[in-house]
Amino acid sequence: MRAGPKVIRNRLGDIIGCVDSISFAQGRVRVEGWSRDQRLYLLMKGGDLPVSDRFARGDVPTGSDLAEPGFLIDAPWDGNALRLACETAGRVRVIDLPCPGLWQRRVRMPIAALQLVWLGLRNAPDVIAAVGRGDEAAHARMRDRLGLTTALTARTRDLPEDLFATSPVTANPGPAATIIVPIYNAFDLLPELLSRLSRHTDVPGRLLLVEDASPDDRVRPFLCDWIKGPEAARLPMQVELLENPENLGFIGSVNRAFAKALEHPDPVILLNSDAMVPAGWAARLLAPLSDMDKVATVTPMSNDAEIFSVPRIVCRSDLAKDQVDALDAVAATLSPPLARADVPTGVGFCMAINRGFLEKLPGFDTAFGKGYGEEVDWCQKARALGGRHIGLASLFVEHRGGASFGSAAKQALVARNNATVARRYPSYDAEVQDFIRADPLSAPRLALGIAWALTLKDTPLPVYLGHSLGGGAEHYLARRVQGDLARYGAVVVVRVGGDRRWRVELHTPDEVLGAATGSTDTLRGLFAGPGARRLIYSCGVGDGDPVGLPAALLDLVQPGRDAIEILFHDYFPVSPSYTLLDKDGHYRGVPHPGTEDAAHATSRPDGTPVSLDQWRAEWGRLVAAAETLVVFSRASRDIVAQAYPQAAERLRLIPHDDTHAVPRIPVPATGKPGIGVLGDIGFQKGAEVVAKLGGVLNPERQSLTIIGRVDPAYAPPDHVTVHGRYALDDLPRLAAAYGIDRWFIPSIWPETFSYTTREAIATGLPVFCFDLGGQAEGVATADNGHLLPLVLADDPHALAQALIRLPKSPEKQTLDSKAAE
Template sequence: MAGLHARYEATHLALATRGGTITDASGEQAGHVDLVQFSGGRLRVAGWARADRVRLIHGGHEDSGCPHLRRPDVASQLGLVETLGFELSVPARLADLRSEAPPGLTLTEEQGRPPILPLSLRIPISRRARLLCAIRFLRDATLGLPAALGWLATRDPIFRARFKSRLRLSTPLASGPLEPRLFDVEPAETAQAEPRITIVLPVYNAFELLQLCLERVVSHTDLPWRLILIEDGSSDERVRPFLRDWARDRANVELLENPENLGFIRSVNRGLDRARDREGPSEGPVVLLNSDALVPDRWASRLVRPFERDPGVASVTPMSNDAEIFSTPVICSRTQLSPGQGDAIDRVAAEFAPEVLLSSAPTGVGFCMAMGRDWLARVPQLDTAFGRGYGEEVDWCRKVARLGGRHLGLPGLFVEHRGGESFGSAEKLRLVAHNNEIISRRYPEYDQSVQDFIAADPLRTARLALGLAWAGSLDPARPVPIYMAHDLGGGAEHYLEQRIEADLAEGCPSVVLRVGGSRRWQIELATPGGRCHGRTDDTALARRLLSILPRRHVVYSCGVGDRDPVELPQMLLSLMVEDGSAELLFHDFYPLAPAYTLLDRTGAYRGPPVGAVEDPGFSARRPDGTRVDLATWQAAWKAFAERADLVVFSRDSARIVSAVWPDLTPRLSLRPHRLRHTPPPLRPVPDGRPVLGVLGNIGLQKGAAVVQTLGRRLAAPGTPGMVLIGNIDPAFALPPKVEVHGSYRVEDLSRIARQHGVTHWLIPSVWPETFCYTVHEALATGLPVMAFDIGAQGDAVRTAENGIVLPFHPDADLAARVIDALPLLAMDKAS
């Protein structure tokens, strides 16, 4: 519990203070520290200085910040020519902040000025803050007790993940539930009298796009329609003559020509005034349509359907690639489309159940917004206070909302928006900034309502489905990768992120089907503009959503944590298309045995799981209580393996897979990982005592029992020192002599090792790692590295000049094997 509390406090305790004035040797102000903050295991210092360089130094770590981060606000206020703004950050622990050597700033002064004095930074450690953190820890640990008991009883990783989640020691993706009824289309109802819609379309330049916009209105509108065009004095001399010719022989088209440029809002108001000239039961909603909006086939009937069912509906806005809160695949993020993509996306939208996911929204978006006639009669015009445009539809929607009108987002229609064509992007940014201030003054609650909508995202399921349609429409000949992964973090997650980044760099989005969370399936779509995700227990829904992708490359990354993992191979097979490709990545050995680390119930590795293995750890319990033996498990996974390329990351992993599935050896390929960051080389401190650095987050399979025993045996005076750079499973308490640094970043590893005087590394893993990042990071420092002669860690130290191979036997005293090597450490240190 003490170890858990220490990790909880390091993660969640936040302390902050102001740092004070920076002075030079003459006593004049040379800068100011605006903030000193400790949070998440790092110390952050921000401020400004009249200096060429600022350095933050603490505990052997140093950060010199951004030398080009200027602060013109400070310079102008103080009458200075130029100042240096800085935001510096170094690793820190709570214990460091209590030490007698506080963090310090050193500054290199400008030439010709008095020297700037170093500044010591002390951050007060509030007893009240620590007490509140301890109370929150007890609360969270108590709420997580069922998960802890589940872990103790079953050793199922899903319980461990739930307990970490309850303590907020992991960072889950912000993901909400998916609506299972999205595709439940009911039989069509008897057709009612079709209303006639009135389309108000203001025009200013954008000649080439205008022609396409009008062609689509004519060919794709499936209701009786009337079009009111307002030509607003375009500077392009082709526009007005074209519109005159185009409208001349069309009885349902009316062209209004502004004598001069009136701007978007006044042009729309002319159109709205004319639209209200005709009233009657056959007159339907008025649609405000931009000339850069490209409507798809059968768009009108879908857009006006909500008005027929609810007289309280005041506006309806479809989904789009550029429509703020109605944008897909990422909310409030514009996505550029190629010709044909919009129609491909809308074909998926047309399959949605019409009434499912109709969502109340704080506003509509005027690029393509249907407006109820009754509500237009009550608020007949847009407010001209918004100048040439942007924000006027928000103002109209908020006025109508105060009268009781509802604004809906329509998931079942996708309208492509070539945003920015009418006014130009630079002008849009200026107008948006100015008009947002008006909205904020008039409707103080509006910004929060938008944030609430974004957080809840009631259109999440449609946004994800349409995002998948977008991904599948990018290049029909190129498969979209679908990665099955867990949510436990670690090396597999780092590798997955590297793959996703590489995919995006090549212009290909990626999909992750994640297991082990609060719902069985979480689907994530990674795009250049961000990610959208949703979760569900409905396997059929997950399959249906992923089937939107016409071509798929299915990749198994890791399924540890799933509630019924013997079903995962069949799920993977069901996602493959007939001529599709697949990969099976051996980040661990889950496809070979339920004990994914190949450790038996005693925590020992006894070789590849070949033949009849009687150990109960090599069978699995399904949710209904039945057990799956090893042979059944391996047969289920082999069905997928036979259709996939098998990828291993070390030679030892290849040997293990070949031992279990010798006939699949030709499908194996070896692809060692690349390091995320290569630490700079280190040299031991001359004449210092040996200090053994244990690297990584150490659980049972990572050798926690070895580290615990070793720490106790090295407690005597005169023995080598020992430090854990990382964390250890709280079930394995360490003696006070063993210092636990806590979480670290790889780029800080050499600094941390130098701070603790590390002379040798120990990688204590007792399972055959498939690839060991920590052993390669340790080897990169140049210091001697010890590891047991199994797995990827054994392969690595065996072939490295600074590697030390420790003999391994599952029933041996492994801590003694390390101690036996300690005289070699002393000899090596002396040499």
């Protein structure tokens, strides 16, 4: 069940928050939303849960005193009523949260079954490919549609396949224009501002510098000298300095220049003295005024320009020296139709203005004092006259905001003038929030965000290739991403296995921006800009064209500049059967080229067959290019070395040391053996083994419980409990509830490392697993570990006896098939 939204109001009826969504699944409840309250608690029958996961929300209306109003609750749910308590300054309000009723829970299973049948019929080709041919890409798509994907997700949108222009974009010679630059103090910025204007302005017309009686006595003499010097002479336009006899403020200075500009028939560009323009900027900025109907203003993208900000919308990001040029080089490659969008307002730091609208509205409203909000007011008046405002992503201009006003002064002005805007235009704030949610500039914003990340530091940017299947590899990747964010400030993750081949995520410390595309050319375009990267292959299982994946990844890096690292979370670079299981589902060692087993062959999307020899040749290119290959267990090191002996010297064994803390579990006093299977299990994780084991157990004398989820194709008998999703902190309660006194890790492939095994060992209960792979390495060295011969996977009766009859000696020992009889 999903519910929401539910508005949160204070005692005066004002909206101070919202529960955006509530969902119930697999014995857990997830509540998302925002609130300006200082403290939140989820009230449950089993006890109150303080909400500690708070974060910033860019879509929350302005004026909140709480820097991080967003909240997320993910907790076990026992089926009882839920309430949210909101507390501020000692006042507590309690909100009832909608929960599924008993009748809803009773009908959910048959409805889900019907939905599953319908999904199977609607996606018959993927079902056939997944079940009949073992196609991992089809499996991944089906898992995604069934909601079984647990990978770290972003707010994902479609990335247009024609995002980048197929040929260089050149703006036509722009019309003449009047550029207005109001100047007040900010002396240290003037040399770079004017130098960039001199070098990069590409249209004729006039440059009006308005000096507003700056207290800094260096400013006016500098400007008087500059207009007579070589940089001013290099400009393709006339230069005039307007010297205010007294301080008029920003609005007074701009209005004086507007009156001067209206003496000519040209459009106007308003440019702050802290705006740094790139090459060829003016013609691009002016182009939409003539290319599109009824355009009143055009605003470029920037690092600090409210809804035009990159990488995060409405958030400022400082740039390194000359980083603006690298970002604009990418902006200039964007396809013009996709780089333009209608926006609620322009932003005056760099804004082209249609002269026709300026004639009707010849000045900013002086009610806004020294500035801030005046361009919003002007833009809303222009909209009332039929004018459109355009955001232009094909131009990037740096804004070093706040150089003229201190932060305290700015905040006071913003608060006062925002109130004026809200009073005059009651729907404006909602329009801005709607724009932020829809973000029609999200695709170019992501492209520019990646360019920002690539040029953020001198060190290479981490770029991960991951899948969409969840599991241990995803947990590891999430931790690596968090660590790299602290070091680099940004990380990019490219995922395969969704409905579109590529899902690209830009991770910043506060947000994840995501978009998906089926075009490899578009993916390549995202990384075509300057800057070094470190490409880290984490896992490519689920890709629609896995034999072509190494070549696609190699296209993203430049030899001699970029580095490659391969993480062996599975054996996909070794065989299309990433678990190394043969077609009959058995592991018989490392497959070698020439094998005829169909599991180790595949085909291209067009049906072209691919042998293991061809597979190793293509993946061998990536292995050969990698400077580091990381394995997580001795077993995986030996397997990779057998497949790629030429890479043996570059293999680095780095066992995971970041497993989660798991509470110890006392042995329940039930006297009835209770076998627990921990984690989500598919075929290779032993789902069929568990189903057959359940079939031979006597539920009156033994119990079998899966703490996790199971592939529906291998559903166990009805007396076997499938709990669903869980949190590690829940394990003691779940073990007691289900009478679990031992764990069974049923995986039938040589895992490279098993988080689940380590977590089971940490509980202190006996742990059984088959004698292979990384899972056996963990169990073999644990005092509560017990190894089982792999042959028992095909003998459920003997397996049941081995699991039920715990060894009498506390010493570690291996149970062979004879002892299990």
